Structure formats: structure tokens, C-alpha cells
Amino acid sequence: MRLAVLVSGTGSILEAMLGGGLPVDLVGADRPCRGLGVAADAGIETVLVARCEWTMRGTGEDSVIDGHSAADHDSAAGGVSDLGRRRFDREGYSCELAAVLGGRGVDVVAMAGFGTVLDASFFEWGDGRYRGRVLNTHPSLLPAFPGWHAVRDALDAGAAESGCTVHVAIPEVDAGPVLAQRAVPVLAGDDETTLHERIKKAERELYPATIAAFLGEQRAGQERGGRM
Ligand code: GRF
Numbered sequence: 001m002r003l004a005v006l007v008s009g010t011g012s013i014l015e016a017m018l019g020g021g022l023p024v025d026l027v028g029a030d031r032p033c034r035g036l037g038v039a040a041d042a043g044i045e046t047v048l049v050a051r052c053e054w055t056m057r058g059t060g061e062d063s064v065i066d067g068h069s070a071a072d073h074d075s076a077a078g079g080v081s082d083l084g085r086r087r088f089d090r091e092g093y094s095c096e097l098a099a100v101l102g103g104r105g106v107d108v109v110a111m112a113g114f115g116t117v118l119d120a121s122f123f124e125w126g127d128g129r130y131r132g133r134v135l136n137t138h139p140s141l142l143p144a145f146p147g148w149h150a151v152r153d154a155l156d157a158g159a160a161e162s163g164c165t166v167h168v169a170i171p172e173v174d175a176g177p178v179l180a181q182r183a184v185p186v187l188a189g190d191d192e193t194t195l196h197e198r199i200k201k202a203e204r205e206l207y208p209a210t211i212a213a214f215l216g217e218q219r220a221g222q223e224r225g226g227r228m
Helices: 012-019 034-041 070-076 090-103 120-128 150-156 192-223
Strands: 002-007 026-029 045-048 055-057 086-088 106-111 134-138 161-168 178-185
Touching: 002 012, 002 034, 012 034, 012 192, 026 034, 026 090, 034 045, 090 106, 090 120, 106 192, 134 192, 150 161, 150 192, 161 192, 178 192
Parallel strands: 002 026, 002 106, 026 045, 106 134
Antiparallel strands: 055 086, 134 161, 161 178
């Protein structure tokens, strides 16, 4: 059973997975990012399926991308200057990514700071190969504070605690069966950076352990006569 991790950013959660001995077979990204370097340094196969190649000239009505403003996304993606005037072909991108992973024999996908919302076509690709087999970690105690600005939203709401949620991903954003959660306190004087780092510390422990358990269950299912 082959595991892929999807990243878009610093990849500190990926580093924790590798440090903890999780058997990561492939690391994929939607943009050039440090996470790809982390994987390469660890001798793991990497694949870049660049989302900027899946944009089309549009009317501008689709200029908000995955909950980021186009400007947020541009900076995160390394300055694609006119992305805000283009429409992202989410279905095409999702199919392509599924095909790339499927072509490399990936069975289970763990998103770790992956910045692209996957369309239903990802989960349904290859006769539903990835249905129920995509995991995500989110920096809040879902269902509280879904969305890209979960840490900021928790601070703005004056929450006394926040945390992280590991869940099975479905086409709806930050939804799907919860596998594990861990709370952390919001401390006086916290800003987005300090609170997010406290949450990430929890994610670096909880996510690898939850993925390992999930892989174990998948293998047991396979031995009982499942498809993998
Ligand atoms: C994590 O907080 C994850 O929940 C969120 O993005 C962050 C990824 O951190 N979706 P890193 O890139 O692994 O440091």
C-alpha cells in the first residue's frame, strides 16, 4: 500500500512524518515549495503538478481561489502575476493530479498544508480509487473555524482553546469523518504565528500517528479481502 503526502508550503508536518518513520512513498505539490526540498533531501520521489498551468482566462468572477484572495495565492505561489484574472480549472487539475498519483500506484493520500481544494473528480478518479482514502489535517477543532484562516478566525472569535483535526477528506472543504482531534490553549498575547505554531506542534504528533493507524486499518481490510 503506497502513501503520498501533498504539500504546498514549509512542509514541517511532512518533516515530522518522516522523522517518525511513516512510510511515505511519494510527495506531491501544487507549486514549488520547501516541502518538495524536504522530500528530496530524504530521498523520496517528488512530483510537481503545478496549479498555475490549470488556469484559464475568465471573467474575473472566480478571482478568489480556495478561500484566499488572488493576491494571497499569488504570493504563496511565488508571484504568478495575473492569476487573479484567470479561472482555475479545478476539475481538470484534480483529474490530472489523481492520474499522476494513481499512475505511481498511490493508494492513500495525506494532505499536509496542501493549498488546493480538490474537486470530486479527484476522489472518483479510477473507479473511486481515492474515495475514503484521502486524509487532511486542519488547524482548528472542526466543525469550528473551517477555511483557510482558521487560526486567525479562532483568535478573532476570542476562543479560549483551539487545536487540530485529522479527518477523512471529502469534496466539501474541511468536512468528512473526524479521525482524531487535539486541543491546545489560546494564551494571552497570542498572535496568528504563535497560536499556529502551538497547533502545528500538536499536528506533528497527532497526524503521523493517525495516518499510521489508518494505514494499519487499510492493510487489515486488504487482508480480509478488500481491494488493496
Ligand atoms: C498546518 O497547520 C495544516 O493544518 C495547514 O497548513 C499547515 C501546514 O504546515 N493546512 P507546514 O507547511 O507543514 O509547516
